[in-house]
Amino acid sequence: xxxxxxxxxxxxxxxxxxxFLMKREGYQVHLARDGVEALEAIAALRPDLVLLDVMMPRxxxxxxxxxxxxxxxxxxxxxxxxxxxxxxxDVAKGLALGADAYMTKPFSTKELVxxxxxxxLSNR
Numbered sequence: 001x002x003x004x005x006x007x008x009x010x011x012x013x014x015x016x017x018x019x020f021l022m023k024r025e026g027y028q029v030h031l032a033r034d035g036v037e038a039l040e041a042i043a044a045l046r047p048d049l050v051l052l053d054v055m056m057p058r059x060x061x062x063x064x065x066x067x068x069x070x071x072x073x074x075x076x077x078x079x080x081x082x083x084x085x086x087x088x089x090d091v092a093k094g095l096a097l098g099a100d101a102y103m104t105k106p107f108s109t110k111e112l113v114x115x116x117x118x119x120x121l122s123n124r
Contacts (some may be wrong), residue, residue, distance in 0.1 A: 004048050004049075005047055005048065005051060006031075006039075006042060006047040006051070008052045008061070010120055019031060021112070027116075042064075047077065052064060052079055053082060053083055062093060062094065068098070080119060081099040082103050086105075113118050
């Protein structure tokens, strides 16, 4: 069975392009459009990896990451923060809250695909 990804972003064009990219790589892809929807989807789907934006309505990616890590049933979920917030303090905050990796926008699709592949392989 192919790995399951949850892509979380409030920007429809980014969701569409990442969904296409990851489906082309053979992953099962689910989408969430804000932090609350993300938490519900993570609990219901138990994805192998979450691509998580930071700046979103209702709950930020930082809040989502923190809540996932605090939940015993979900804390092993792999999280790749994918965001325009690229200052050193943002990266440090994301990693301190439990993100497994952090990539800033704009990003190379080739680098993103490779990072996702590496993270999924390290999951096994």
